[in-house]
Amino acid sequence: MSLTVFFVFLFVAAGIMAVSLWFIFRQLKLNKMRKQRIIDGEARYLEERQKRIDSIEVLxxxxxxDEMGWIEASIRIKNLLDQLGVDLSDHEDISAFYIVTESTMHIPTHEQWNLLPKEAKKKFRNEMAKCEADNAEHLLRGSEKLKLLLLF
Structure with missing residues (x-):
């Protein structure tokens, strides 16, 4: 083996080591970036989760x-619980929010409500008042239980 061949192999080996080192450092940097994205994503997730919990507490x-009736609050609370990925429809007390939401789901809202004739609005208001009256005690118990659950 001549000295030239030795230096060629040495140069090729040094090149392979340089490329390997570059690849290793690149992978370490990418891993660090991935880990930071995961940490940021988890922080965002926890922040969004806390916002939803705070919204439920406000509701x-x-x-x-006078600001909000049980029906609107129930619908919003049920939707926030769904967004949190929590299904408490089987819970003895908290199920009130699910029951009220289901029983009023057919009632038009927003623009559709504004387009209704007065007689239909009156009929739906009576139906909502009856639903609130029928479930008032259950909603109060559910509210108290949900407040306790949100503390943990």
Whole structure:
């Protein structure tokens, strides 16, 4: 083996080592970026989750007041619970929010409500009042239980 062949192999080996080192550092950098994205994503997830929990707490405070009735609060709470990935429809007390939401699902909202004739609005208002009255005690118990669950 001549000295030239030795230096060629040495140069090729050094090149392979350089490329390997570059690849290793690149992978480490990508892993670090991935890990940071995961951490940021988890932080965003926890932040969004906390926002939804805070929204439920606010809704529980204003439910059954002049600001908001039980029906609207129930619909919003049920949707927030769904967004949290929590199904409490089988819970003895908290199921009230699911029951009220289901029983009023057929009632038009927003623009559709504004397009209704007065007689239909009156009929639906009576139906909503009856639903609130029928479920008032259950909704109060559900509200208290949900407040306790949100503390943990």
């Amino acid at each position: 529980l405070k204003v439910a059954n007041t």
